[in-house]
Amino acid sequence: MEYRKIKDQDDVGDDIENRGGKALPGVSVSNVANFGGISSERSKWKRKSIVTLALTILTSSQAILIVWSKRAGKYEYSVTTANFSVEALKCALSLAALLRIWRREGVTEDNRLSTTLDEVSVYPIPAALYLVKNLLQYYIFAYVDAPGYQILKNLNIISTGVLYRIILKKKLSEIQWAGFILLCAGCTTAQLNSSSDRVLQTPVQGWVMAIVMALLSGFAGVYTEAIIKKRPSRNINVQNFWLYVFGMGFNAIAILVQDFDAVVNKGFFHGYSLITILMILNHALSGIAVSMVMKYADNIVKVYSTSVAMLLTAVVSVFLFGFHLSLAFFLGSTIVSVSVYLHAIGKVQR
Amino acid sequence: MEYRKIKDQDDVGDDIENRGGKALPGVSVSNVANFGGISSERSKWKRKSIVTLALTILTSSQAILIVWSKRAGKYEYSVTTANFSVEALKCALSLAALLRIWRREGVTEDNRLSTTLDEVSVYPIPAALYLVKNLLQYYIFAYVDAPGYQILKNLNIISTGVLYRIILKKKLSEIQWAGFILLCAGCTTAQLNSSSDRVLQTPVQGWVMAIVMALLSGFAGVYTEAIIKKRPSRNINVQNFWLYVFGMGFNAIAILVQDFDAVVNKGFFHGYSLITILMILNHALSGIAVSMVMKYADNIVKVYSTSVAMLLTAVVSVFLFGFHLSLAFFLGSTIVSVSVYLHAIGKVQR
Numbered sequence: 252m253e254y255r256k257i258k259d260q261d262d263v264g265d266d267i268e269n270r271g272g273k274a275l276p277g278v279s280v281s282n283v284a285n286f287g288g289i290s291s292e293r294s295k296w297k298r299k300s301i302v303t304l305a306l307t308i309l310t311s312s313q314a315i316l317i318v319w320s321k322r323a324g325k326y327e328y329s330v331t332t333a334n335f336s337v338e339a340l341k342c343a344l345s346l347a348a349l350l351r352i353w354r355r356e357g358v359t360e361d362n363r364l365s366t367t368l369d370e371v372s373v374y375p376i377p378a379a380l381y382l383v384k385n386l387l388q389y390y391i392f393a394y395v396d397a398p399g400y401q402i403l404k405n406l407n408i409i410s411t412g413v414l415y416r417i418i419l420k421k422k423l424s425e426i427q428w429a430g431f432i433l434l435c436a437g438c439t440t441a442q443l444n445s446s447s448d449r450v451l452q453t454p455v456q457g458w459v460m461a462i463v464m465a466l467l468s469g470f471a472g473v474y475t476e477a478i479i480k481k482r483p484s485r486n487i488n489v490q491n492f493w494l495y496v497f498g499m500g501f502n503a504i505a506i507l508v509q510d511f512d513a514v515v516n517k518g519f520f521h522g523y524s525l526i527t528i529l530m531i532l533n534h535a536l537s538g539i540a541v542s543m544v545m546k547y548a549d550n551i552v553k554v555y556s557t558s559v560a561m562l563l564t565a566v567v568s569v570f571l572f573g574f575h576l577s578l579a580f581f582l583g584s585t586i587v588s589v590s591v592y593l594h595a596i597g598k599v600q601r
Numbered sequence: 602m603e604y605r606k607i608k609d610q611d612d613v614g615d616d617i618e619n620r621g622g623k624a625l626p627g628v629s630v631s632n633v634a635n636f637g638g639i640s641s642e643r644s645k646w647k648r649k650s651i652v653t654l655a656l657t658i659l660t661s662s663q664a665i666l667i668v669w670s671k672r673a674g675k676y677e678y679s680v681t682t683a684n685f686s687v688e689a690l691k692c693a694l695s696l697a698a699l700l701r702i703w704r705r706e707g708v709t710e711d712n713r714l715s716t717t718l719d720e721v722s723v724y725p726i727p728a729a730l731y732l733v734k735n736l737l738q739y740y741i742f743a744y745v746d747a748p749g750y751q752i753l754k755n756l757n758i759i760s761t762g763v764l765y766r767i768i769l770k771k772k773l774s775e776i777q778w779a780g781f782i783l784l785c786a787g788c789t790t791a792q793l794n795s796s797s798d799r800v801l802q803t804p805v806q807g808w809v810m811a812i813v814m815a816l817l818s819g820f821a822g823v824y825t826e827a828i829i830k831k832r833p834s835r836n837i838n839v840q841n842f843w844l845y846v847f848g849m850g851f852n853a854i855a856i857l858v859q860d861f862d863a864v865v866n867k868g869f870f871h872g873y874s875l876i877t878i879l880m881i882l883n884h885a886l887s888g889i890a891v892s893m894v895m896k897y898a899d900n901i902v903k904v905y906s907t908s909v910a911m912l913l914t915a916v917v918s919v920f921l922f923g924f925h926l927s928l929a930f931f932l933g934s935t936i937v938s939v940s941v942y943l944h945a946i947g948k949v950q951r
Contacts, residue, residue: 402928425946426776429939433783436935439928445795447928578752578789578797579929585786586936589779593943596775 295547302543303556309537310560315567316533320526327522329510331502333531338498340535345492352486362486366493373478375497380471382501387464394457399450402442403461408435408554410462410469415550418473423551426597431551433590438558441565441583472553476545487546491539555594558587645897652893653906659887660910665917666883670876677872679860681852683881688848690885695842702836712836716843723828725847730821732851737814744807749800752792753811758785758904760812760819765900768823773901776947781901783940788908791915791933822903826895837896841889905944908937 352362395403412431415421423431453461479490506514513521544553562584568574702712745753762781765771773781803811829840856864863871894903912934918924 426943429943433936433939436932436939440790440932440936443793443929443932451928578801579793582786582790582793586783586790589783589786593776593779 299548299552302540302547303552306537306540306544306553306556307560307563309533309540310557311563311567313530313533313537314561314564315571316526316530318568318572320530327524328527329506329513329521331506331510332514332519333527335499335502335506336531337534337538338495338502340531341538342492342495342499344535344539345488345495348488349486349492352488361484362489364489364492366489370482371493373474374493375500377471377475377478377494378497378501380467380474382505384464384467384471385505387460387467391457391460391464394454394460396446396449398442398444398446399453400461402439402447402450403453403457404465405435405439405442406461406465407468408438408558410465411472411550411554414466414469414473415476418470419477419549421549424597426593427551430590430593430597433586433593434555434558437583437586437590438561439583440586441562441580443579443583444577469550472545472550475542476550479542479545487542490546491542494542495538551594555591559591562587649898649902652890652897653902656887656890656894656903656906657910657913659883659890660907661913661917663880663883663887664911664914665921666876666880668918668922670880677874678877679856679863679871681856681860682864682869683877685849685852685856686881687884687888688845688852690881691888692842692845692849694885694889695838695845698838699836699842702838711834712839714839714842716839720832721843723824724843725850727821727825727828727844728847728851730817730824732855734814734817734821735855737810737817741807741810741814744804744810746796746799748792748794748796749803750811752789752797752800753803753807754815755785755789755792756811756815757818758788758908760815761822761900761904764816764819764823765826768820769827769899771899774947776943777901780940780943780947783936783943784905784908787933787936787940788911789933790936791912791930793929793933794927819900822895822900825892826900829892829895837892840896841892844892845888901944905941909941912937 349362349364356362391400408431412423412428416423475494478494479487482490541553544556562580565574565576565580569576699712699714706712741750758781762773762778766773825844828844829837832840891903894906912930915924915926915930919926
């Protein structure tokens with residue numbers, strides 16, 4: 252299984268902070284002499300924090316844009332064209348970043364766009380997994396209602412943790428596992444409402460589909476991390492470019508299957524409003540932030556980041572839309588906060 | 602402040618497990634020679650486990666008896682006479698245990714019933730604190746409804762932890778504190794229902810009273826532990842006897858104030874049924890189990906024990922009364938389980 256091969260390089264690339272700043276293969280070692288180890292460690296920590304913070308803010312504003320667009324009225328545009336636009340925009344942004352890098356540093360082995368079949372062959376897999384997951388999403392609503400689905404989606408947290416352990420072979424300490432279970436329980440608690448108990452009546456088919464979807468989504472995330480970290484010195488913008496090219500491809504298929512007539516008759520951008528454009532922009536930037544977190548942190552950080560974003564969204568919605576926070580939300584937030592704390596101190600003690 | 606004096610003896614008595622089994626002062630050291638340290642440690646651990654298990658089972662059956670008695674109809678008996686009976690029964694049981702000990706071992710300095718003013722002067726304090734708390738209980742219902750009060754009672758967990766730290770000067774590790782916050786959040790989550798959000802509308806007076814009640818209850822618990830552990834070699838049955846004598850006294854006052862007429866006209870045991878007697882028996886045994894937990898474990902163990910009992914009650918009620926478990930209950934149970942785990946592993950690492 253190819254994704255297991257990444258283990259060794261990955262350890263060098265990702266766990267460098269825990270090893271006193273060994274240099275990455277292919278990275279200039281000129282300033283690693285005395286305090287280089289520490290300063291490189293610190294700059295890595297800084298980069299990791301920035302991408303995590305960006306993901307948290309983008310994800311929480313994403314949910315707010317969705318609420319805003321729902322208030323503004325029904326979706327008028329076709330969702331498949333919006334998804335395609337997101338992938339296209341991410342591709343364009345990656346290319347723009349690459350152009351700047353090429354102008355500054357020249358084209359090197361690490362930042363050239365051309366690739367080998369060996370490198371690129373795994374890139375369609377995450378996009379394909381997400382496509383299957385999104386297809387399943389239409390069928391699960393036969394068994395679960397929308398709020399129930401929101402609750403079942405928290406299974407993603409557990410599946411990501413388990414697949415992260417199994418596929419990437421990275422260890423979480425016992426305390427970090429405790430934190431991860433709490434993250435799932437806390438996020439679910441924060442979303443509880445008077446109709447949540449209905450989810451317990453979900454038929455077996457619904458549970459199976461929810462679990463399969465959680466596994467697909469977790470696997471896609473973990474596999475993306477594996478792909479990106481397999482070549483630690485490869486420029487992230489090149490890696491993103493190829494990921495997004497396949498994303499565009501799969502979304503083009505979705506347009507053909509689902510909305511071909513509408514696009515031909517009404518045009519590709521029919522029904523796009525300012526808020527649609529803002530949502531596309533936000534999704535594109537969030538997508539890039541996810542890739543960055545995969546490169547410089549990991550799936551666990553991603554899950555924490557998006558979970559905290561969920562809580563932030565609720566708090567911001569109180570001010571923006573006059574939402575009321577429930578007791579369950581306060582309890583869930585407390586539990587998620589303790590979970591974040593445990594994840595942080597669990598690392599030190601491992 | 603007298604209760605601070607207990608610190609040193611207490612460390613010897615309670616933390617003996619962590620110190621390789623030093624013998625208690627006044628305890629025979631004949632079998633401490635070789636493996637005596639370990640075997641004494643093990644027998645202490647066993648005793649601690651048995652009293653904790655007894656408390657958990659008694660507390661959960663207590664709640665089941667209450668549900669059962671409610672199903673059987675309204676309370677016909679006066680609550681004050683029942684409370685007095687509980688204290689009297691505990692006194693009688695302590696005396697019976699002492700009689701057996703005197704017959705077996707003879708009367709010693711540690712198991713004699715006679716006491717000094719210095720020893721006995723602090724014994725009325727917990728009973729008085731509980732009396733004040735129970736009086737406040739009547740007034741808080743002006744601000745909070747009964748389900749809201751059940752939720753606010755979880756503040757006891759936090760107040761017990763804080764007072765345990767401040768008054769007994771015992772340390773919890775960071776992970777144990779995280780566990781304690783989770784215990785409070787988890788118990789509250791397990792009790793959530795569709796009307797729980799009303800508790801957020803509690804007026805300031807209600808919050809203040811709830812906090813004062815939590816502090817009184819926590820203080821009474823911690824103070825009882827301080828009294829019992831102040832003299833580690835003193836027989837627990839003697840200590841219980843004096844605690845319960847004052848309990849009887851304060852409950853006698855409550856009968857005089859509240860139910861004097863009813864008792865005179867209808868008789869002391871008017872309206873007692875089989876279930877009333879079972880409840881009195883259960884309360885008496887639970888009370889003794891609490892004292893034992895205070896002597897051989899601590900208030901933290903007591904709080905965990907009664908919290909787990911609350912969850913056990915709900916599970917047993919599913920089988921006995923056909924109750925339905927909510928999603929919130931499953932989440933709360935998960936959180937409490939993680940909390941118990943963190944408390945256990947937190948100890949090792951401190």
